[in-house]
Amino acid sequence: MAPRIVKELLSFWKSIVFLLTPVLLCPLPIYFASTQYSKIAACAYAVIIMAVYWTTEVLPLAVTALLPIILFPMLGVQSSKDVCINYLKDNNFLFVGGLLVAVAIEKWNLHKRIALRVLLTVGSEPRWLMLGMMSATAFLSMWISNTATTAMMVPIAQAILTELLRETGKDKPEERRMLPPDGKTGGGEDGEALKLKEIRMEEGDHDFVEDDTTMAEDQELLLHHLQKQLQSSSADSGDRMSKGLLLCICYAANIGGTATLTGTGPNLVITQAVDTLFPNGPGIDFVTWFSFGFPAMILALLLAWIWLQCMFLDCSCLLGCIKQRGCKGRCKRDRDNAAYKVIRRQYDELGPVSFPEKVVLLHFVLLVLLWFFRDMKFVKLENGRAAGWTYFFVKGYMTDAATGIMVAIFLFFWPSKPPNFMCCRQKRDTRPAEPAPPILDWATVHQKMPWSVVILLGGGFALADGVKVSGLSMWLSEAFTSLAGVPPAVVALVVSIIVAFITEFTSNVSTASIFLPIIGKMAEGICVHPYYLMIPATIACSFAFMLPVATPPNAIVFSYGRIKVFDMAKCGFMLNLGCILVLTFAINTYGIPLYGLSTFPSWATCAAGGVTLLGPANVTGLPANVTLG
Known part of the structure; x- marks a missing residue:
C-alpha cells in the first residue's frame, strides 16, 4: 500500500x-x-x-x-512599477534586434548556404568534415539561435553520414567488405596467416590436422570468424564516426554563441548585471565582449575538435597525413566522394544566390560593421571623445540596441524582389509593376521569434536589480571577505567549474541570472576586478556538454538516436574541464590588458576586513592603497 x-x-x-x-x-x-x-x-x-x-x-x-x-x-x-521596467530594458532590445536579423537569415536560407559552402571548402574526409561542420555551426551560432543552427546542421550531417557509411560499407552488414578467397585482408601474407592461426587457437574447438579436407574446413571456419570480427569492427568504427560528427555540431553551437554579445542569453545577462551593480562603470558593449570572447571561442573550438577526434575518429594523425595502422587511408583528403557529392547536391539545390539572400547578407554585414565602429574607445579624438559613427550624435544616446533595431526595421521595408517599374524594369520583364513583399514580415517574426527568452532575460534583470535594491548584494559582498586570502586565479577557476556543472541541469540564462549578481559582489568582497570573475563565469554557463537536457542543441542531437547518454557524458566531462582551462588561460593573459584587470576599478567598492579599498589593487587581490572604512 x-x-x-x-x-x-x-x-x-x-x-x-x-x-x-x-x-x-x-x-x-x-x-x-x-x-x-x-x-x-x-x-x-x-x-x-x-x-x-x-x-x-x-x-x-x-x-x-x-x-x-x-x-x-x-x-x-520593490514596487511593481520599478520591477516591470527591467523587462524591457536596452539589453532586451539588443537581443530582439539581433534576433530579427537572424529570423531574416533563416527565412531566406542564407545560413544553409554558408554552412554548405564551408563544407565544400574543407572537403569530405572525416576529420576535415568535422572541422568544417564545427566552423560553420560556431559561426552561425554567433549570430542566430544555437537551437536553430543545430536543427539546420544535423539533417545535413545525417545525409552526409548515410553516404559516407554506405560507401565505406559501415552502415549495413550485408554491404560490408568480404574477404578474398585466399584469406588475405590487404596486409602481408605472413601477417594474415598468423592472425588466422591465433584466432583459430583461441576457438579451442579442435587442433589443426595436416590433411587437405580438414584444412579446407578449418580455413572456411576461420575465414567466417574473421569476417564476423571485421564486420563488428567496421560497424563500431562507423558508429563512432557518426557519434563524433553529430556531437561536434551541438558542442560547436554551444561554444560559438560565446563569441558575441547577442550569441547567447548569458552574455546579455552580464551586461545588465554590470550596469545594475556598477552603474558608474564603463559597461560591456559588443566590441568589448567580442575582443575577449572570439579568441577564447576559437581556442575552445580547436580543443573540442582535437578531443572529438581522439574520442571518436580513432586517428593518431591529427595534424598531418602520416600513415599509421590506426588510421590507414583515413588521412587521404576527399576519399569519400559520395559524401562530397551529397554536399554538392544540397548546395546546387539552393540555386544561384537570390536577390533576398544578397539583401539579407548586406544588412547583416552592415549591422556587424555598425556594432564594431559605433564607439571605438581605443581611438581618442582631440576633445577626449572616442572615435566612431556615434560621434555625430549625443554622447551615450545611440547604443548597440538602437543599432540592431534600426537595421531590423529596414528589413521590414526592403523589397524581396528587384524593382520592376520605370527605369528599373528589365527589358524581358513582362510582369505588371507592383510592390514586392518585404524581406521580413510580422507573421514570420511571430512564428520564429523566441519571445520566452526575452521574458527570461527580463526576469534575470529584475532579479539582479532586486538583489541590489534590497541590500542583499552588499551583504553578500561583506560575507565573501573571508575569501580575501585565496588567490583570485583559484577563485575564478572554482567559480567557473561550479557554474559549468550547474548549467548541466539548469537553463544557462537562469544560471547566469542567479549567480552573476552574487559573483559580482564576491569580487568586491575579495578586492578583485569584477570582470575577472564575472566574464569567465558567464562563458562557463554555455559549457553544457555532458547531458542531453543541458541545452537544446544537445537534446536535438540526442533525439536522432545514434548517441547514448553515457557517450555524451564521457566526452562532455573532459571537454567541460578543457574549455574551463581555456577560459582560465584567456582571462589571465590577454584578458588582463584588455579589461585593465591588473588594477581595481574606481567604479567598484572593495570591502575586506573592515577596510575599504579606494585605490587600485592587482589581480592577486592585495590592495595597493586602503583606508579605514
Missing part, C-alpha cells in the same frame, strides 16, 4: 515542489521581519524560490521569470 501511495505522490512531484518550496522557506523572511535585514531576507527568499523553480522546471522558465513582478512588491523589496 505504502509504495503505491509514494508512487502516486511522485507522479505529482512538480505540484509538490511548487507548493512546498515557498512554505518550507517562509521562516526566512518571517524570522528577519522585524530586523534591519528584513529586505535582505525577503529578497533572498524570492531568489531561492526562483532558483528552485528554474532548476526543477516546475513552471516554464519564462513563467518563473515573471515571479519578481509578484514577489518583490508583496515582500516589500
